[in-house]
Amino acid sequence: MVNGRMPPAEIEKRSFAIIQAELGGRTFPADIVPVVYRVIHTTADFDYADNLRFSENAVARAKAALQAGATVVTDTNMALSGISKGTLAQLGGRALCLMADTDVAREARARGVTRATVSMEHAAKLDGPLIFAIGNAPTALIRLHELIADGAVQPALVIGVPVGFVNVVEAKELFIGGDTPYIIARGRKGGSNVAAAIVNALLYQLVKREGF
Amino acid sequence: MVNGRMPPAEIEKRSFAIIQAELGGRTFPADIVPVVYRVIHTTADFDYADNLRFSENAVARAKAALQAGATVVTDTNMALSGISKGTLAQLGGRALCLMADTDVAREARARGVTRATVSMEHAAKLDGPLIFAIGNAPTALIRLHELIADGAVQPALVIGVPVGFVNVVEAKELFIGGDTPYIIARGRKGGSNVAAAIVNALLYQLVKREGF
Numbered sequence: 001m002v003n004g005r006m007p008p009a010e011i012e013k014r015s016f017a018i019i020q021a022e023l024g025g026r027t028f029p030a031d032i033v034p035v036v037y038r039v040i041h042t043t044a045d046f047d048y049a050d051n052l053r054f055s056e057n058a059v060a061r062a063k064a065a066l067q068a069g070a071t072v073v074t075d076t077n078m079a080l081s082g083i084s085k086g087t088l089a090q091l092g093g094r095a096l097c098l099m100a101d102t103d104v105a106r107e108a109r110a111r112g113v114t115r116a117t118v119s120m121e122h123a124a125k126l127d128g129p130l131i132f133a134i135g136n137a138p139t140a141l142i143r144l145h146e147l148i149a150d151g152a153v154q155p156a157l158v159i160g161v162p163v164g165f166v167n168v169v170e171a172k173e174l175f176i177g178g179d180t181p182y183i184i185a186r187g188r189k190g191g192s193n194v195a196a197a198i199v200n201a202l203l204y205q206l207v208k209r210e211g212f
Numbered sequence: 213m214v215n216g217r218m219p220p221a222e223i224e225k226r227s228f229a230i231i232q233a234e235l236g237g238r239t240f241p242a243d244i245v246p247v248v249y250r251v252i253h254t255t256a257d258f259d260y261a262d263n264l265r266f267s268e269n270a271v272a273r274a275k276a277a278l279q280a281g282a283t284v285v286t287d288t289n290m291a292l293s294g295i296s297k298g299t300l301a302q303l304g305g306r307a308l309c310l311m312a313d314t315d316v317a318r319e320a321r322a323r324g325v326t327r328a329t330v331s332m333e334h335a336a337k338l339d340g341p342l343i344f345a346i347g348n349a350p351t352a353l354i355r356l357h358e359l360i361a362d363g364a365v366q367p368a369l370v371i372g373v374p375v376g377f378v379n380v381v382e383a384k385e386l387f388i389g390g391d392t393p394y395i396i397a398r399g400r401k402g403g404s405n406v407a408a409a410i411v412n413a414l415l416y417q418l419v420k421r422e423g424f
Contacts, residue, residue: 006378008326015377044375044400045257078405081293114220163256165227166218188256193290193405 009211015041023049031059035183038201042193051185058157058181062202065129065156069093072131072199073123074192075116075140075162079133082196087203095199098122116140124153133159135195138171145174158182159198161190221423227253235261243271247395250413254405263397270369270393274414277341277368281305284343284411285335286404287328287352287374291345294408299415307345307411310334328352336365345371347407350383357386370394371410373402 019040028036032054039048069092074080080097088095098104098119108115116137123130124147132155134140141160147153158180160172168188175182183198204212231252240248244266251260281304286292292309300307310316310331320327328349335342336359344367346352353372359365370392372384380400387394395410416424 011376011378018377041377042375043255043403044377044380076293078290078293078408081288081290082404163254164223165230165253165256166223168256191255191403191405192294193403196290 007211009209012041012212022046029054034205035059035198035201038197038204039185039194042197043191045189047187047189048185048194051187051189053176053182053184053186055178055180055182058183059202061181062131062157062183063206065131066091066093066202066206068129070129070131070156071096071126072133073097073120073126074195075099075119075134076136076192076195079135079192079195082193083133083199084203087200087207087209090207091203096123114139117143120144120147121152129156131155131157131159131199133161133195133199135159135161135163135190135192138162138164138167141171141174142167145171148180155180158184159195161185161194161198163190163194164188219423221421224253224424234258241266246417247271247410247413250409250416251397251406254409255403257401259399259401260397260406263399263401265388265394265396265398267390267392267394270395271414273393274343274369274395275418277343278303278305278414278418280341282341282343282368283308283338284345285309285332285338286407287311287331287346288348288404288407291347291404291407294405295345295411296415299412299419299421302419303415308335326351329355332356332359333364341368343367343369343371343411345373345407345411347371347373347375347402347404350374350376350379353383353386354379357383360392367392370396371407373397373406373410375402375406376400 016037019037036049036052040046072095074097077097080095083095085095099115104115104118108118116139120140120143158175160175162168172184175184228249231249248261248264252258284307286309289309292307295307297307311327316327316330320330328351332352332355344356370387372387374380384396387396
């Protein structure tokens with residue numbers, strides 16, 4: 001049935017029921033279920049049931065950071081656009097992307113590095129709990145990993161889900177098994193939509209949405 | 213090798229070579245190759261080699277519309293965010309999304325329909341060649357199909373790539389085999405990122421990018 005009048009909350013409920021059914025008897029730890037389901041909901045791609053990797057207590061720690069008014073830093077305006085900024089604001093948090101910042105662009109050109117690299121350096125100086133949601137640039141993840149090793153930043157969570165065929169797999173592997181809390185989409189897949197979906201899956205556990 | 217200094221044009225060239233290699237000997241009509249490859253590049257999902265459906269001459273007709281300064285209408289700010297608006301502007305075109313428009317929101321509430329439905333009705337009244345890039349809302353596609361049937365709009369191209377589990381497959385099928393030029397991701401998959409990637413794949417055939 002093609003129905004233009006089903007409320008969004010009902011569509012989402014049915015979608016999650018279909019996802020659950022198609023995952024068969026497969027179970028996940030309770031705290032990661034909303035993340036895995038929302039990423040599959042965003043992509044219709046069940047590979048994420050296998051690809052997503054969580055450090056221990058990553059979700060609990062991320063939720064604590066969000067409740068403390070975390071800043072979510074993205075590496076694309078597209079991911080920023082997909083994050084429920086109203087929900088984030090209800091918790092006293094904010095989201096930002098420095099990729100289009102003119103200072104970042106100028107510095108990147110002058111140094112011959114990517115804007116993603118420079119945007120991570122600038123973001124590392126921000127106050128308060130920081131959640132990095134990286135859906136595009138492996139160079140953002142690589143520089144972030146160096147900044148953490150140097151003690152320049154201690155993220156509350158790194159969402160590492162860039163997509164692609166060159167340097168992407170390796171950049172993600174830098175975080176797997178490390179001490180920084182992470183949610184990583186292992187392998188080539190990911191994207192700005194996936195990064196935003198993961199942030200929203202965390203937020204929607206903390207703030208009830210109208211109609212949901 | 214994890215290398216933060218490879219230029220974007222080089223990364224993209226290597227990525228497309230990997231995609232070509234992994235597609236094996238598989239060939240596509242020359243005009244759709246850039247679209248198929250860019251969608252796979254955006255998602256790392258080779259399913260799109262099978263899912264994408266093109267009406268006859270869809271790419272040629274879309275390129276003609278873009279060269280005539282088409283308006284690209286999206287159903288999410290996320291898709292709008294991913295479209296290369298600078299490239300579009302070089303051709304005299306523009307992109308817009310009416311989903312966050314306050315008039316659209318008010319009217320949708322009053323009528324008990326989705327904002328996507330109302331945003332399509334408003335967009336149908338715009339002048340000039342129109343390209344609809346729908347990556348999220350099946351109700352946008354459904355309403356657009358009705359508006360076309362009623363003679364209220366004659367799109368130069370409908371990019372129909374919403375993602376999801378409820379009403380999505382059916383909404384896309386409305387266009388397959390029809391008279392309106394289309395690029396459809398058959399099945400559940402798609403997304404705002406895919407919608408933007410298709411628009412950009414068309415644009416990048418018309419305007420050479422710096423370094424590429």
